Amino acid sequence: MTVPIFYSISDDFTRYAVVSLHSLVKHANPQTDYTIYFLNQDLSNQHQADLSALGSNNVHVKFFHIDDELVKPIQNRKENFLRADFFTMSIFYRLFIPELFPQYDKTVYIDSDTIVNDDIAKLYDTELGNHLFAACTDSSIQYVAKMVKYIKDVLALDPKKYINSGMLVMNAKAFREEGFIDHFMDLLEHYHFDCIAPDQDYLNEIGEGRILHLNPRWDAIPNENTEPLANPGLIHYNLFFKPWHFRNVQYEQYFWENTQETKFYDELKAELDHYTDQERANDREKLNHMLLKEDKTEKGPNNWANVKQREQVAL
Template sequence: MTIPVFYAISDDFTKYAAVSLNSLVKHADSQKNYTVYFLSQDLSAEHKQDLTDLGSDNVHIEVFKINDEIVAPIQNRSENYLRADFFTMSIFYRLFIPDLFPQYDKAIYIDSDTIVNDDIGKLYDTELGNHLFGACTDTSIQFVPKMIAYIKDVLALDPKKYINSGMLVLNCKAFRDEKFIEHFMDLLETYHFDCIAPDQDYLNEMGDERILHLDSKWDAMPNENTAPLANPSLIHYNLFFKPWRFSNVQYEKYFWESAKETKFYSELKAELDNYTEEQREQDRGKLDHMLAKEDKTVKDPNNWAQVKKRGSVSL
């Protein structure tokens, strides 16, 4: 049996993904077998090799090219912008995993801005039952009033149950049996819901009441309001808490410990050293830009909350 783990990346994110992959391989149980897939549309031959080189005897690396036709219905439209800032197709790749890989009834997906600090096989052992997927509550937004208001008033969901999609244990069989991707495409093309986090909002809405909430140690996110977890199993440098751009980021030591073991260490250190205060200020400003979307979407008569209230959408 192989444990399938998926990443979704664009070519310019390879160096961060390599640091994550290195940490995953380092903590993998030598008695288990893993296949790690990188889903991409534009990965260069050099970067494919860089990632493949990080594999081991029991951690096998595969690069899977996402066919343009598969994701063609997902358009570069403002409602599909990540964090209300820019469009990237890669955030949607995770939704297609069950259909693209019918040989797996269960799979793990993790974002590339992560560090694996424990055997990922333990996460795979999660019993999902009838749940669509397992995930962790999004702790990065629990102290952001506008984001809480967005989840309550625009999505009509409980903020304490709103999950982060950067780590998912997917019930692939249930996704296929219930034609999840067809339903997602239908919602996307019919309503064009204006979202702050498009893939994440759809997963929360479509998975509502069928999400298995996992221990927060499997998606530990840096924030400035809580103490760090003592032994995080998976660290997710979500939003703008990137240790390659900011110093003194919570959990940064784990990133740099793994980065030192990759060919990209010098490049990553140079990125941190050369990132200007002006650029950092622009990054901080992106959070305000993201949150400003709440002001607009809460008044939208066709937001999630209003459409659900009218009973015109079946989730």
């Protein structure tokens, strides 16, 4: 038996993915077999080699090219923009994992801006039962009033149950048997929901009532309002809290400890040193720009809250 772990990645994010994979391999149980897949559309040969080099006897690194035809219905529209300012197809790749890998009944997905600080097989061992997937409540938005209002009034969900999609334990068998991807595509093409967090909103809505909420240590997200968790199992540098762009980010020590052990340390240190205060201000402003959607979407006739009064959205 192997533990299947998935990342979705674009070529410009490889350096951070190398650090994440390094941390995962470092904490892997030598008695357990792992297969790590990088879902991609544009990964260079050099970057594939950089990632492959981190494999070991029991950690197998593989690459899977996402076919353009598969994701063609997900178009470069404003409602699919990440953080309201740009489009990246890679955020949607995770939704297709169960269909693309029918050999697995359960899988783990993690974002590339993560550090694994414990054996990831512990996540895979999560007993899902009839849940569609397991994840952690999105702690990064609990103190953002506009986002909380969006979740309540536009998504018609409980903000305390709204999960972050940067770590998922997926019931791949249920995804396939219950037609998750067909349902997702139908909603996407029919309503073009204007989302603040596109893939994440769809997962929260389609999975409503069938999400297993895990201990927050498995998706520890930096924020400026709470004390750090003492023993994070997985750290997720969500939104603009990137230690390679900002100093004094919560949990940054885990990132730099692992980065020092990779070939990209000097490069990433230079990236931090050369990132300007203006660029940091722009990053923070992107969050505010993203939240401007709330006013517009709350009044939209086809927002999630209104559509859910007319038809079943959750599986």
